[in-house]
Amino acid sequence: MSWTVSTQPQGESVPYEDAEWMSGICDCCQDKRQCCFAFWCCPCFACRTTKEFGQCLCLPLLDICGCNRPITMSMRLSVRRRYGIRGSLCRDCLFSTCCTACVWCQMSREMKMRELPTVLGDIISR
Template sequence: MDWPVSSQPQSAAVSSDAAEWASGICDCCQDMKQCCFAFWCFPCFACKTSKDFDQCLCLPLLDICGGCVFPASMSMRTYVRLRYGIKGTLCNDCVCSTFCLPCVWCQMATERKKREIPTVLGDIISRW
């Protein structure tokens, strides 16, 4: 059975007033709990973060097959950057994902925490 297409995919364009990352690539120690989880049990942390972004839980495990380039982590970083309208390039995503994988995943987890914090007032109003 064919389903009609109700909307066409839109291109993701980052404007000149695009946002910056909420934390730097080396700011992973700002949240020590998250930092310890990422550095001591990185596969679990990456899988949890991937799941938090509604992606496949096992997506980060594909990086095992990547060699010196980590395609799943690079594509996840690009996805997060485009989702939140953050400035950057694919080349920068590749470099960051290649040289400091735990830092990249901490940065993405921090971004999600800072951008998707529910507001108490919004929850109260939505219940009315």
């Protein structure tokens, strides 16, 4: 018995990158509680943010091994791609290496700001 394929799987479409970050890299004061958490325990904050993004909880712990931050940079790139945010790999690398805690705060704020509420009758929940 042989099967005939009538349609080919389509690749994932990437949105056109024309959006900007909703907050700047140094806008940590928008959420002081989150900023303190990221400053005092960045690995824990990064793991929580990564899990909320839908990736492996322990992935950011790989960044501890060196001076450059490949996981932080990859996560920043993934967030930019998901939300169609303009940017470059060079800037992602620079910010991820020099401002790690600020990058994680920015990504977390972005995910919260772009999260759409679920409407159930009169109840709106996040």
